[in-house]
Amino acid sequence: xxxxHSISQMSICSRKIKANGQSIGFVPTMGAxxxxxxxxxxxxxxxxxxxxxxxxxxxxxxxxxxxxxKYPRSFANDKKLAQKAGIDFLFAPAAEEIYPxxxxxxxxxxxxxxxxxxxxxxxxxxxxxxIVHKLLNIVQPNIAYFGQKDFQQAVIIKTMVRNLNIPVxxxxxxxVREKDGLAMSSRNxxxxxxxxxxxxxxxxxxxxxxxxVEKGEKNSAKVISGMKKILGRVPDAKIDYVSIVNPExxxxxxxxxxKILVALAVWIGKVRLIDNMLIDEKPETRMTNGE
Numbered sequence: 001x002x003x004x005h006s007i008s009q010m011s012i013c014s015r016k017i018k019a020n021g022q023s024i025g026f027v028p029t030m031g032a033x034x035x036x037x038x039x040x041x042x043x044x045x046x047x048x049x050x051x052x053x054x055x056x057x058x059x060x061x062x063x064x065x066x067x068x069x070k071y072p073r074s075f076a077n078d079k080k081l082a083q084k085a086g087i088d089f090l091f092a093p094a095a096e097e098i099y100p101x102x103x104x105x106x107x108x109x110x111x112x113x114x115x116x117x118x119x120x121x122x123x124x125x126x127x128x129x130x131i132v133h134k135l136l137n138i139v140q141p142n143i144a145y146f147g148q149k150d151f152q153q154a155v156i157i158k159t160m161v162r163n164l165n166i167p168v169x170x171x172x173x174x175x176v177r178e179k180d181g182l183a184m185s186s187r188n189x190x191x192x193x194x195x196x197x198x199x200x201x202x203x204x205x206x207x208x209x210x211x212x213v214e215k216g217e218k219n220s221a222k223v224i225s226g227m228k229k230i231l232g233r234v235p236d237a238k239i240d241y242v243s244i245v246n247p248e249x250x251x252x253x254x255x256x257x258x259k260i261l262v263a264l265a266v267w268i269g270k271v272r273l274i275d276n277m278l279i280d281e282k283p284e285t286r287m288t289n290g291e
Contacts, residue, residue, distance in 0.1 A: 001083045003090045007098075007138055010091050014052075014140040022049035026141030026168075028132060031055040032072040032186035033081045036176040040145040041085045043173055052139050053082055054091040056098065060106070061127030072189050091139065098134060106130045109156045109163075115250045116152050116263055117274065120240050128153055129160050136161075136168055144168055149175040149183045151261060151276045155250060175275070177203065183275045190271045198234045199268045205230045205242075206277040209262045213279050218256045220244040231266060240265035240272070247278060257281060 004010045017024055025044030029037050037053075044051045055078055062068035075092065082090050106126050112118075113125035136144060146154045154172045161170055176184045181203025182196065191199060205227045212223050227242050244253050247261040263276040 001079075001087055001090060003079065003092060005092055005094065005097070007093060010052075010089070010093075010138050011140070013089060014138070017050050018140065023142040024048055024139065025051045026135070026139045026144045027051070027053040027087075028135050028144065028146075029053055029055055030057045030071065030186065031078045032074055032189065033078045034176075034184045034186065034188075036147050036149070036184040038081065038085055039176050040147060040173055041082075041087060043171070044143065044145050045086060047143055047171075048141075050089070051087045052089040052091060052141065053087050054093075054135055054139070056091075056093055056095075056131070056135075058098075058127055058131040059095055060099070060130060061124050063121055063123065066121070067187075067190075072186050091135075098131070107133050107160060109159050112152070112156050112159060112250055116241060116243060116245070117265055118152070120265065125153070125156050129156055132157050133160060133164070133166070136166055141168055144170055146170065146172050147175060148172055148278075149185065149275065151247070151263065152250060155248070181207075183273075185273065187271055187273065191268065195236070195269045195271065198236060199271075199273055201231060201234045201237060202264060202266055202273060202275045205264065206262055206275060209244075210277060210279050213256055213260070213281065218281075220253050220256055220260075223256070223262070227262075227264070231264075234268070236269055238267040240267065 025048030027040045027044055041051060057071050059068055107129040108126045109129055118125050158170050161168060180200040182199050208230050209223050209227055212226055217223055223244060224242050231237050231239055242264045245251060245261050246253055247259060253260050259278060259280050261276055261278055265272060265274045
């Protein structure tokens with residue numbers, strides 16, 4: 001595994017790889033690697049000849065009151081995990097390398113970045129879109145890999161790639177969960193033992209939504225009401241949003257008559273957690289050939 005800190009060096013390596021006719025799989029991360037990241041790396045290794053990951057805690061996606069300074073940073077351990085996972089290149093640029101003093105260019109994906117988390121974290125997805133675009137330009141991957149936990153992020157990146165004609169495939173892989181259903185996240189490190197136990201309520205809430213929809217409930221307001229009651233069982237849980245949306249454009253859905261995304265953002269103590277689940281309409285109503 002080769003560790004690269006320079007944009008120019010990473011670009012040169014990528015061009016050489018492409019010139020040799022090899023494909024590049026890319027997993028962008030902010031470090032604090034966990035099994036969710038490793039599942040993306042594993043898939044990239046299966047799909048591509050060369051695997052690159054980036055570790056960069058991106059300052060432009062954090063708001064003034066957010067946790068940029070205390071965001072978990074564990075580069076030495078991340079490096080060991082990446083090497084054990086068998087990646088070929090670890091790209092870890094400094095903030096000054098990515099955003100020099102005269103930097104003034106940002107990318108905004110209109111409408112999509114204002115819904116769900118975007119309504120509570122203004123500017124967040126502008127920072128995400130900008131850094132991902134920069135990393136794609138630098139690494140020049142054939143395929144880039146993201147997790148479903150950050151579903152809104154994936155939709156925004158897919159839209160950006162399509163609209164700006166970036167020659168890369170975006171693959172979104174299923175959320176990796178703890179045994180109790182808690183979606184793996186670098187921010188889980190902030191949770192104490194009691195809070196981590198409380199945080200399992202998010203997955204229980206999504207499961208309730210799935211059960212209600214599969215039993216035939218089509219009124220999204222009723223599903224959301226049921227979900228909020230479940231979340232209310234945890235006194236320290238503070239809801240940012242519980243939403244049912246179209247998974248393609250993230251617009252609110254009132255009548256559930258096709259596949260939906262159920263998404264939520266909840267504070268457990270001082271930690272903001274997000275999760276989601278794709279749910280089909282009532283299985284019994286889907287017709288198959290011969291019925």
